[in-house]
Amino acid sequence: MPPALAPGKICYIQIPADDVDRSVRFYETVFGWNIRRRSNGEVAFDDTVGEVSGTWVTGRPPSSEPGLVVFVMVESVAETLETIREAGGEVVTPLTPQGEGEAFATFRDPAGNVLGIGQQP
Numbered sequence: 001m002p003p004a005l006a007p008g009k010i011c012y013i014q015i016p017a018d019d020v021d022r023s024v025r026f027y028e029t030v031f032g033w034n035i036r037r038r039s040n041g042e043v044a045f046d047d048t049v050g051e052v053s054g055t056w057v058t059g060r061p062p063s064s065e066p067g068l069v070v071f072v073m074v075e076s077v078a079e080t081l082e083t084i085r086e087a088g089g090e091v092v093t094p095l096t097p098q099g100e101g102e103a104f105a106t107f108r109d110p111a112g113n114v115l116g117i118g119q120q121p
Contacts, residue, residue, distance in 0.1 A: 093105050
């Protein structure tokens with residue numbers, strides 16, 4: 001099934017990276033994103049449900065101070081935080097329960113970007 005396309009949908013993300021290969025390994029390991037190489041040589045990704053795509057960009061400073069924070073859905077925040085640490089990331093905000101079965105946390109990827117993870121019941 002193709003992605004839902006409609007005005008207002010978040011559809012594309014550019015993630016700053018100082019080492020694209022390292023960032024690719026991190027996001028592939030932590031989230032299982034589908035990695036692909038474009039005809040121009042750029043490395044791109046699609047999320048696990050094929051709804052959001054993007055690429056890593058060099059020459060841009062990381063989003064290291066939380067302002068706008070993108071959250072990635074996970075099955076378990078606790079387990080994903082362990083995978084993040086093992087893959088070279090750092091926990092910024094630890095697991096924070098938000099009610100019955102909901103939780104979130106934020107992390108810094110190897111390039112220094114701060115993103116979030118969240119789980120739903």
